[in-house]
Amino acid sequence: MNKQVEDPAPREGNGRENILIRAGWLVTLDDAGRVVTRQDQAVACTRGEIVYAGDPAGLPQDFQAGRTIDARDGVVMPGMVNSHNHAAMTLLRGYADDMPLMQWLQEKVWPAEARLTGDDIYWGTLLAIAEQFRSGITAFADMYFFMDQVAQATVEAGARAYLCRGLIGTAPGAEQGLREGVDLVERWHGAAGGTVRAGLGPHAPYTCPDAFIQEVLAEARRLEAGIQIHLAETEAEVEQIRAEKGMSPIAWAARQGILERPVLAAHCVHLDADDIKLLAETGTFVSHNPVSNLKLASGIAPVAELLAGGVKVALGTDGACSTNQLNMFDHMRLAAVLQKARTGDAAVVGAADVFRMATVDGAEACGFERVGRIAEGWRADLVVVDLTAPHMNPHHDILSLLVYSARPEDVRTVVVDGRPVMVDREMVTLDEARVIAECGARARRLVE
Numbered sequence: 001m002n003k004q005v006e007d008p009a010p011r012e013g014n015g016r017e018n019i020l021i022r023a024g025w026l027v028t029l030d031d032a033g034r035v036v037t038r039q040d041q042a043v044a045c046t047r048g049e050i051v052y053a054g055d056p057a058g059l060p061q062d063f064q065a066g067r068t069i070d071a072r073d074g075v076v077m078p079g080m081v082n083s084h085n086h087a088a089m090t091l092l093r094g095y096a097d098d099m100p101l102m103q104w105l106q107e108k109v110w111p112a113e114a115r116l117t118g119d120d121i122y123w124g125t126l127l128a129i130a131e132q133f134r135s136g137i138t139a140f141a142d143m144y145f146f147m148d149q150v151a152q153a154t155v156e157a158g159a160r161a162y163l164c165r166g167l168i169g170t171a172p173g174a175e176q177g178l179r180e181g182v183d184l185v186e187r188w189h190g191a192a193g194g195t196v197r198a199g200l201g202p203h204a205p206y207t208c209p210d211a212f213i214q215e216v217l218a219e220a221r222r223l224e225a226g227i228q229i230h231l232a233e234t235e236a237e238v239e240q241i242r243a244e245k246g247m248s249p250i251a252w253a254a255r256q257g258i259l260e261r262p263v264l265a266a267h268c269v270h271l272d273a274d275d276i277k278l279l280a281e282t283g284t285f286v287s288h289n290p291v292s293n294l295k296l297a298s299g300i301a302p303v304a305e306l307l308a309g310g311v312k313v314a315l316g317t318d319g320a321c322s323t324n325q326l327n328m329f330d331h332m333r334l335a336a337v338l339q340k341a342r343t344g345d346a347a348v349v350g351a352a353d354v355f356r357m358a359t360v361d362g363a364e365a366c367g368f369e370r371v372g373r374i375a376e377g378w379r380a381d382l383v384v385v386d387l388t389a390p391h392m393n394p395h396h397d398i399l400s401l402l403v404y405s406a407r408p409e410d411v412r413t414v415v416v417d418g419r420p421v422m423v424d425r426e427m428v429t430l431d432e433a434r435v436i437a438e439c440g441a442r443a444r445r446l447v448e
Contacts, residue, residue, distance in 0.1 A: 016418040017066035019045040019380070022056065024387065025075040025398045028374040029360055035352040037398050043076055045380035048193070048418030053374050067420070069413055071384045075398050078372050079138025079160075079381035079416065080328045081362030084228075084266040084287035084316025086144045086166075088116070088124030090131065091443045092321035101234055101296045109321060112446050113145075120446070121146035123438045125153040130432050131326045132159070134425075135408040136383040138416045141264060141287070141316065141366050143201040143228045145177070147184045155192045158421045158429040160381065162264075162366035163188065164201030164228040169212030178215060185223045195417050197367050199226035202258075204233070205241050205249045213256050226262040226367055229253070232275070233267035234298045250275035259284050264365050266316060268306070269299040276302070280310040285365035288357070290334045292318035304339045304348045314362035315354065329406045332358050336403065351403040384413040 026041035042059050044052040052059055089109075096108035121144065132140060139160035142150055147165045154161040165181035168174060181200050189198040200223075202208045202216050220227060232238055232249045241249045250271065253259050259282035266287045268279070279286060288301050306313050315335060317326045332354040339349035360372030370378045387395065391405050414422040421429045 016048050018064055019067050019069065019415065019418065019420070020059075020063070020065035021045075021069045021076055021382065021384070022072055023074065023076040023384075024072045025395075026053065026374060027075055027077045027355070027399055027402060028053070029078075029356065029372070031375075033356065033360070035355050035399055041076070043374060043382065045382075045415070045418045048380050050374060050376055050378050050380050052376060069384065069423075071413070074387050074412060075385045075402065076374065077136070077383050077385060077402060078359045078374055079383050079414065080136050080358045081314065081366060081368075081372065082132060082137045082140040082317050082326065082328060083264060083285075083314035083362045083365050084289055084318055085128065085140050085142050085326070086319035086321075087128035087140065087142045087150060088121040088144055088146075089319030089321040090127040090326075091116070091120060091124040091439055091446060092319075093324055095443075095447055096321055097295075097324075099296075101298060102236065104296060104322070115446050116146070118146040118149045120442050122149040122153050123435060123442060125150045126157060126430055126435045127439045128320065128326060129153065129157045129159045130427060130430060130435055131320075132328075133157075133414045133422045133427070134411055135327050135329065136385065136411045136414065137326065137328050138381040138383065138414060138421075139363060139366060139368060139371065141228060143203075145180070147180070147198075148187070151184070151188045151191070151196055151198075154196060156430070158416050158419050160195045160368065160371070160416055162197045162199065162226075162228075162368070164199045167200065167202045167208065167212075167216060169202070169208040171207070174212060178212075178219065181216075182219050182223065185225050189223075189225070193417065197226075199228060199262075199367075201228045204230040204237070205245075205252055206237055210256065213258065217257050217261070220261050226264065227258060228264045228266070229258065231265045231268055232270045233293075234296075235270055238270045248272065248275055250278050254278050254282065262367060264314075266318070267293065267298065267301065269293055269301045271302055271306075276305055276309040276311060279306070284311070285361075286311055286313045287316040287365065288313050288335060289316045289318040289323070290331060290338055291324075292322040294334075294338075295324075296322055300338055300342050302342075303335065304343050304345075307349065307353060312361050312365065313357050314365040315358045327408055328358055329402070329408065332403045351399050354403055355399060380415055380418040382415040383411060386410045386412045
């Protein structure tokens with residue numbers, strides 16, 4: 001595909017240098033997908049790639065570090081992947097709380113979004129990226145509008161992202177939205193050294209008529225693009241689609257041909273056994289958004305059954321207007337404990353399951369290759385988590401601490417594609433104070 005957007009700087013520059021991390025602990029996944037924890041480790045990176053991870057004694061003697069990060073009192077883990085977000089909805093955080101989904105959308109969110117400008121989206125996205133870095137999130141999937149501005153903010157901040165222009169087929173300007181979505185893919189897919197990916201984002205079955213979906217799919221096939229879509233989020237949606245189409249939203253997506261593409265399906269809360277079988281057979285990825293689903297009273301997704309049925313599940317926060325905070329540690333913990341309570345089985349969906357969902361499975365769901373593990377040849381998306389706080393002690397099980405105890409304030413240093421974006425809790429690639437001030441002023445204007 002012809003790229004019209006060049007990398008912001010050569011890969012040898014752009015803040016990428018030889019990095020050596022000396023880690024008290026390392027938590028990652030092995031070749032078989034099992035979570036492993038190792039003590040006293042070294043991680044070496046060159047030009048955004050991990051070239052060594054293991055015992056410090058085995059570090060190649062010719063490796064020359066331009067930067068050494070001392071994490072001997074902490075744990076190094078792969079950067080986490082937020083597999084569903086509407087990043088610039090940070091501007092609407094706290095604006096529309098304690099309402100069911102359709103009332104929330106129709107009375108509060110959509111009217112406010114109609115007043116958003118491209119500059120608003122740019123600044124709101126930067127705010128989301130800053131918050132995500134502080135939560136150990138190095139990559140995110142986003143479905144919104146003014147996506148050129150989202151892409152620009154992503155590249156400037158040094159994040160990794162899978163971007164789709166949200167498409168609502170029932171809205172005025174639907175065809176223009178589709179043209180913008182196609183343009184996003186043509187201009188941005190593979191940009192910034194591959195840290196930006198792009199696809200098409202039909203919103204949901206109830207906002208995208210069949211004819212419009214076929215237009216979207218024709219472009220997706222032509223562009224060889226993936227799809228992000230909301231599916232089976234509420235009981236009301238399932239009832240509506242069954243009444244109108246005679247089938248579930250998942251079956252509808254399969255019948256339309258959507259599931260023939262690489263699909264990242266957000267929510268998937270209300271499913272039956274046939275739905276789960278379809279998702280598994282088609283290799284569809286599900287983005288589980290536990291906080292948003294609870295807060296909007298949408299329900300609790302059957303994650304235990306999805307995993308047992310062979311469906312790959314990632315974790316997502318959804319937008320900050322519904323989830324309020326982009327905190328992946330909170331989502332890991334809640335994803336695990338909700339399934340234990342829902343099924344009555346304390347052993348179901350354990351710490352290793354949700355850690356995998358938040359890292360390598362999230363990266364695969366977004367189409368990022370060799371992202372989500374700390375191993376030779378994988379991309380250097382790394383997070384240093386402090387182990388010195390009272391709630392992170394004692395150190396019986398480091399994985400358990402990351403899933404059940406850690407908080408965003410424990411994240412100390414973040415590296416994306418070999419580029420430090422936060423060091424010792426200080427942002428490197430963006431002016432956090434200015435971003436907060438800009439977003440505060442813009443948010444006030446939106447709701448005046």
